Amino acid sequence: MKTALAEEFGIEYPIFAFTPSKYVAAAVTRAGGMGVLGAVRYNDPAELDEVLTWMDENTDGKPYGVDVVMPNKVPTEGSSMDLGAMIPEEHKVFVNRVLDDLGVPPLGDDAGKNAGVLGWLHSVAQSHVDVALKHRPVLIANALGSPPVEVIEQSHAAGLKVAALAGSTKHALAHVENGVDIVIAQGGEAGGHTGEVATMVLVPEIIRALDGRAPVLAAGGLGDGTQVAAVVGMGAQGAWMGSRWLTAAEYAEDGGSRAMQKALLAATSRDTVRSRIYSGKPARLLKSKWTDAWAADDAPDALPMPLQNLLVAEAHQRISEAQDPEVVAMPAGQIIGSLDGIVPVADTMAQIVAEYEAAVERLRASLG
Amino acid sequence: MKTALAEEFGIEYPIFAFTPSKYVAAAVTRAGGMGVLGAVRYNDPAELDEVLTWMDENTDGKPYGVDVVMPNKVPTEGSSMDLGAMIPEEHKVFVNRVLDDLGVPPLGDDAGKNAGVLGWLHSVAQSHVDVALKHRPVLIANALGSPPVEVIEQSHAAGLKVAALAGSTKHALAHVENGVDIVIAQGGEAGGHTGEVATMVLVPEIIRALDGRAPVLAAGGLGDGTQVAAVVGMGAQGAWMGSRWLTAAEYAEDGGSRAMQKALLAATSRDTVRSRIYSGKPARLLKSKWTDAWAADDAPDALPMPLQNLLVAEAHQRISEAQDPEVVAMPAGQIIGSLDGIVPVADTMAQIVAEYEAAVERLRASLG
Incomplete structure (x- = not known):
């Protein structure tokens, strides 16, 4: 189970695991793949710095990556307060009404309120890159197109490869023009921001x-x-997997909510929906009473990025604390229908390798 | 390139080609795959009888299949005249207005008017099965779920295998319960009637x-x-391909319209849309000014099957005769973005075999 790119990175298996959990990312790297830690949720660069220090210390000197969410064109900027003023009252009323209808309690008085995911503001994503380069990741991946050219040059100067997700050949060609090293061809069945063409x-x-x-x-x-x-077999240099790791045992130990994991284990491959309600751009999410409410006739249209996430930030926090498996706000791909237990990363990796070998053996046999 | 099922059918390659063209179906069978002729467009059983006689005589004694569109539950029945009375005036006005706006001329006075695809009426599909069993197909495939149990028994008694398309595990399990022999797991990127889960x-x-x-x-x-x-490699016993053959040279010789083939060659994988406007059930179609019109805010909802197809039958005929590549009504899957020429079936088969062998070789190499 070797590819040229895996050899170049010095990893045993061409399995790239995108995950918001440092425990999962480190476990994948230690098991011979490459863990890629999602940085978008760290609004405070100091927090990312601390997490990457932990990654440096817990990956046995093996390579890992960092995933940022950086628009190629600088979008609406501003503090969450400035941006908050751009959110229509109708939308705020709708969100509160839905949460009340679904029985999601308000935050306690002592809860720190989530400012929303600011990681996809250019300034914040740039700070993620600056922090990452002080550590030893070997890969920076960007989920929203080519990173700005300065970021690509900065990463190359530090010896890192730059990868970018593409949902169409047009985007893939643009990435290479822009100097991106590795194209991640992501089909529409993926979780999170995604296009419509299947893998x-x-x-x-x-x-x-x-x-x-x-x-x-x-x-x-x-x-x-x-x-x-x-x-x-198609000629890809490896597999980039995200949803596969949402039910990792290590994630459960790292703050991955039990309600979310329970909902994922109960879901079939038909229980996702592609919608703009998470961030303002189309993203595939676990279907739940929350996504249903936004699909109802009386729901307003989602706001553009980054306003939509600011709108729903506190709602996501309330939903997360309510721990109701029927009301979940969670990016997830269609593969969640195949998740069947809370399993340690090393066991999942061993299973993937065995299945891979069996597939190659079936194909060998088909040629006689 | 052998599988157990291909050996059982006595075909050289496990390539099953669904096509509305007898020329294409016969060419695939002669080239070592299995051509599966779509029967749905033959409202008159005598016409299907004639076509299958031609198939019997032009397939070198090799196996072929027939595809019917038979609802498991008997739906609204009746002559096209009875059913026509159930179509709201608003829908008829919309269709005529759109065709006028798109510059699609009315049919000439001497044109026989298309009665609509009646093949998905139970009575007509049953006549297709009765006719097919007088010829020598080895496979009856059904595009709309399990065929009724009488049809399965009738086919088995005649020595045919029965296959049914499934867009979910639930449907696949039901097919096997119902006595279907072969499940065709069809992902949402397919053309025609399709679900949402990707292949x-x-x-x-x-x-x-x-x-x-x-x-x-x-x-x-x-x-x-x-x-x-x-x-x-995943364990499938072969590939069922439809859109791949829409630009076959043999189809061009068999009444496949040049406007349609031109539109397909120009299309990218993003130029399809999943919609109920063709038949009343969700089907993936080539995106064109016709599908755009139905997606506009002022468009009515599609009618249920079989009314929707009766509503648009004459429109489809007008569109077909107008030969405008920008106004096409055509089921097509996302793979159309990869079609790059009008190619004889035998050349396509040879290319598929070579690509298959190259893929297996890449995988062998990956195991060292």
């Missing part, structure tokens, strides 16, 4: 379009080793 | 759920040999 179609299409100009990782709908074999 | 996710999920109780073919987004290797 099965998108991966070979992007590989053909790039014609060797950059290595391609495949993302979207990948959870087992037969799916990893599928994309490596 | 990459759905295929291993259904294979796991069936646990060997029935062989699984994979469908949706499949066009090249690396994708066939992907699904065979």
Whole structure:
């Protein structure tokens, strides 16, 4: 289970695990893949600095990555207070009404209020990059297109590879033009921000379009080793998996909520929905009473990024604290239908490797 | 490129080609795959009888299949005239207004008016089965769930295998319960009637759920040999491809319209839309000015099956005769973005086989 890119990074398996949990990221790296820690939730750079220090110390000297959410074009900037003034009253009333209807209690008086995910403001994402470069990740990945050229140059100067997600050949070609090293071809079945073209179609299409100009990782709908074999057979240099790790035992130990994991284990592959309600851009989410409320006839349209997330930030915090598996606000891909237990990362990695080998053996046999 | 199911059918390659063209179906069978002829457009059983006689005579004694569109539950029945009375005036006005706006001329006085696709009426589909059993297909496939149990028994008695499309594990399990022999796991990126779960996710999920109780073919987004290797590696017994053959040279010779083929060659993988406007049930279509009109704010909701197709039958005929590549009414999957020329079936088959072998070789190499 080797690819040229895995060898270049010095990792045993071409499994790239995107996760918001340092425990999961470090466990994947230690198990021979590459953990990629999502930085977007760290509004305070000092907090990310601390977490990456922990990563440096808990990955046995093996490589890891950091994922930022950095728009290529600088979007609406401003403090959360300035931006808050741009949110229509109608939207605030709707959010509060829905939470009351769903029985989600208000925050206690002593709860620190979540300012919203500011990580996708350019200034905050830039601070994530600055912090990351003080540590030893080998990869910076960006979920919202090519990073700005200064960031690519800054990362290259520090010896890091830069990867960017692409939901179309047009975006993939633009990434390579912009100096991105690795294209992550992400199909519409993926969790989080995603396009509409499915992984099965998108991966070979992007590989053909790039014609060797950059290595391609495949993302979207990948959870087992037969799916990893599928994309490596197409010519991908590895698999980028996110939702697969949401039910990792290590995540449960790292603040991953039990209500969320319970909801994921109960979900089928049909229980996701692609919607703009999380961030303002289309993202695939776990279907729940919260997403249903936004799909109802009386719901307002989602606001543009970054306003929508500011609108729902406190709601997400209330939902998270209420711990109701039927009311969850969570990016998740269609592969959640295949998650069947709270499993340690090392066991999942071993299973993926075994499934991969079985798939290759089936294919060998088919050629006689 | 062998699987157990391909050996059982005595075909060289596990490539199942669904097509409305007898020329294409026969060419696939002659090239070592299995052509599966769509019967839905033959409202007159005598016409299907004639076409299957042609198939019998032009397939070198090799196996072929027939695809019917048969609801498991008997839906609204009646002549097209009875059903026509159930269509609201508002819908008729909308269709005529859109066609006028798009510059699609009315039919000439001498044109026979298309009565609409009646093939998905139970009575008509049953006549398709009766006709098929007088010929020598080896497979009856159904696009709308399990066929009625009488049809399965009738087919088995005649020595045919019965296959049914499934867009979820629930449907796949029901098919096997109902006596279906082969489950076609079809991802949401497929053309025509389709669910929402992507092929990459759905295929291993259904294979796991069936646990060997029935062989699984994979469908949706499949066009090249690396994708066939992907699904065979997952444990599928072959690939079911539809859109791949829409630009076959043989289809062009068999009344496949040049405007439609031109539109398909120009389309990217993003140029499809899943909508109920073709038949009343969700189906993925080529995006065109026609589908755009139905997505506009002033468009009525689609009618239930079979009324919607009766509503648009004459419109489809007008669109077809107008030969405008920007106004097309055509089921098509996301793989159309990869179609790059009008190519004879035998050349496409050879290319798929070569790509498959290259994929297996890449995977072999990855294991060192």
